[in-house]
Amino acid sequence: MRLLLVRHGQTPTNVDYLLDTGVPGPGLTDLGRRQAAALPQALAGEDIAALYASTLVRTQLTAAPLAAARGLEVLVRDGLREVSAGDMEMLPGLSEAGERYMRTVFAWADGDTDLRMPGGETGTEFLARYDAVVAEAAASGAGTVAMVSHGAAIRAWAAARAHNVDVPFAAAHRLENTGVVVLEGTPADGWKALTWAGATVVPAGEGGPTGRALDGTA
Template identity: 30%
Template structure:
């Protein structure tokens, strides 16, 4: 996306649908008792435009009828904005039903005990027949810039406007958007305070009615506008403010990376017998149990804020032994399971190492496991790397601004595939027995801090 504020290009950006709580599907009349409730309170709506999306970059005309994912910058900006708004105490968080706004809200409110509620009438203005097109295409077809929003949407006070692309007009959009805000206010009849609302660049169309004859201006991604509701009337306090984001950038840079401690289970009976385990499971040897206890002692004083384990017995039992002195739950997830090897499950290691196929060579290669393709229904190295990468990245995003460390219990093959994918230049190699790898995570990037 071109870095302009006036062209509300990001108006049209969208993202994957993410499930949430939908309060309403249509605008509703404002009851008389709701109006009375509004008279006795002051609410401040922090209106945030979602983070950058892929459709923003391409200057697509995607509004209320489409979705596009947040880019890495979009996610980073949303998280940073959360830091910039750290001193603002929110009593609630709401977003439109479009995924780009919902994800932005959750990133901003990360670490706060607030559930983001979704409201249909907060969603972006509809581009009508032009949904999914390009700004340049509209310019070429109609002789009016695709950023000439008055031509395509009218004005906030012209309810009779007919769009040349059958888009929703500004007046109708403004009415439903204000209805959504009043609907939110009705959910907090006895409260004063700040409410986060994440939506779209089209909020500028509605806010224009409070801007006293100033020219229509757009909203930057992750900008903040503040609308106060007092005595039943709205007052614009702040518009298109990017200082909160800049403050968040500074705070994010000062934060230490998140530490993720990865534990590979110690020696099992099948490993000692020279058998490929994969998802096949077995108990620990005496040496394996001893290794677990040694690791328990070594990590006893380390503060962990979360613990995750594979669903395989050897992974979960390792977690139980090592975390016996820590009073946090161990959350099991099958994305941490070992690679499934199909017909090679429980095969003798010596037999597989003698197999002349590329699959066998890649299976035992520290650098090429990601290229492993099972000869039957087993899992590929690429798919194993992807699922562990996805899981660890989600952990990183969830706890990136937390004070503490996360511990994860997994297995050698899947971890090797992950290293091939994300850290191909690292010196880590799988081996029999317990292994401890400490990763640093910051801004969607992993680095190796320590290997034991």
């Protein structure tokens, strides 16, 4: 299966760099709406057979133009929502709270899945809910599936499940609004990331320095 993980369009709390992960969450900014409107053309070369979005409003609004262009139903699944910020909800992302949030997310991807986000979920819980939606899509038999999700969730899941994405790579490569990670594989055989925001993914171990892991959340 070809899997396209798409980050939602820009929101007001993205502009303000807030850890905004609650449901239903905000809508899109004017720029976010333009980003969503550009998705059908950006993904014109993809033969998308199924389209999913999280339970947050921003992903469903982002998916809507693509759904209309392809004649697809948007399948809303809670498993694709953003990693809950728990006790750090609505705190500034460019702060110690934001650093702790991303350290926790990448610790999960590195195997410490028992670690709990303060006041939130564990890595085991996050990966189980995300895996369940991916497994559902794979079981449908669709050749190419697009899932509109969230920055930290996409980066964490890709780093945990794609054999050629390591934590340093995922931490160093932010995902802009409506950025896309393209993977290929199956839940049984595993996943390989093909491109990350349009760039070819380097092999695991060659991701370079971690950079500013705050970017690309929520």
